[in-house]
Structures are given as structure tokens and as C-alpha cells.
Amino acid sequence: QSVLTQPPSASGTPGQRVTISCSGSSSNIGSYNVSWYQHLPGTAPKLLIYSDNQRPSGVPDRFSGSKSGTSASLAISGLQSEDEADYYCATWDDSLNGWVFGGGTKLTVL
């Protein structure tokens, strides 16, 4: 059971907008910046969002992040087939004195 809760799956059709949630607590999301990663098994994970809502250079602006209280969200607009991957949120947790990842959300592009 992950400290950060994500839905196990999400789906959408090309062009649609999908949102993936990440729920935590005051010891993690409520106190620290959230990052989001895209991962295709067998490949290197990729940072999509850092500091709750900042995109590294090279990440399309179709990807956006937000945070409110102890929850964060990743939104993907203009969904494309290459967006099909696993998505993880992560942040520091004071109680555990370490980083924590969400359980991951498998995004399917129908």
C-alpha cells in the first residue's frame, strides 16, 4: 500500500484531456513539492513535472501539474498514442524521512 494514492488506471481517446490524481497527507504532499514521472517499463523513467507545476525543458505544454492541500494532479491534454505509459507522483515524506512514490497509474490511449 503506497503512502501516495493514485488510481491504478486511466484512459482516453486521442485528443482528449485526462487527469491523474495523487492523494497524500500533511507529512508529504501537504508540505513538499510534488514531481511526476512517465515510465515505459524497461526504459528510463522521465521527469514530466517538478515543484508541483513546473515543466523541464523539452516536456510538451500538453502536460501540466497542480496541487491543492494534500492532493496533486497531472493533466494531459491533446492525448496522443505515445502518451500510453505508467505515470507516478512522488515527494518527500517527513514521517518516513524519505521519498515516496504513488502506486502508479497505467494510462491507456483507446
Add this chain to the structure above:
Amino acid sequence: EVQLVESGGGLVQPGGSLRLSCADSGFTFSSHWMYWVRQAPGKGLEWVANINQDGSEKYYVDSVKGRFTISRDNAKNSLYLQMNILRAEDTAVYYCAGGNAMDYWGQGTPVTVSS
């Protein structure tokens, strides 16, 4: 372009040891926090350990405390993970990552603990 390359994975018996390495090229290695993250078969990503720029701060997930040691050699632009008393549940692909938000990742090295 940043490149992190892990090595040292393999098959080891329960109770055995392995030392993973991560070599950096094209990256200001000494300026960044470094991490080890693993993914067990069929599971999600799990943070294992991280270390600050000069090696004076180290943090570990509870399940590896006392068994794993993270270290770095800034002169060699390299990160290490010494893994002792390995258990079946340590079987995973181990990734190294760098940057304040795990900005850069390697391709991973597989570790299998089995008799």
C-alpha cells in the same frame, strides 16, 4: 546530453552481496543529489536511497536500512549501492537518478536474488 549508466546487476543467492555502480557523463554530477530507485517485477517504482552532493547526508527506505549503503565518488562522477544480505524481495530493476527532483535517470540494471 546527460547520461547515467548503471552496472553491476546480476543473479545472486539469498544472503549474498552485490555492488551497483552508476557512471555519469555530461552532467554536473558533484552539484546534485543522487538516488537509487527500484522496480520489482509487476510493481511500481520504489525509492531506495539518496545521498547529497558531498556524501554527508544519506537516507534509506526502512526495508534496506542496515543492509544497503549508498556512496559516491565525485572525482569519478560515480554513484554506488553496496547491497548486502540480499533477500528475494530485493529482486528488481535498479535505477540511478540525479538532480533535485530526480531529473535524470539511467536505463536500469536488473538484480535477481534467487537460489
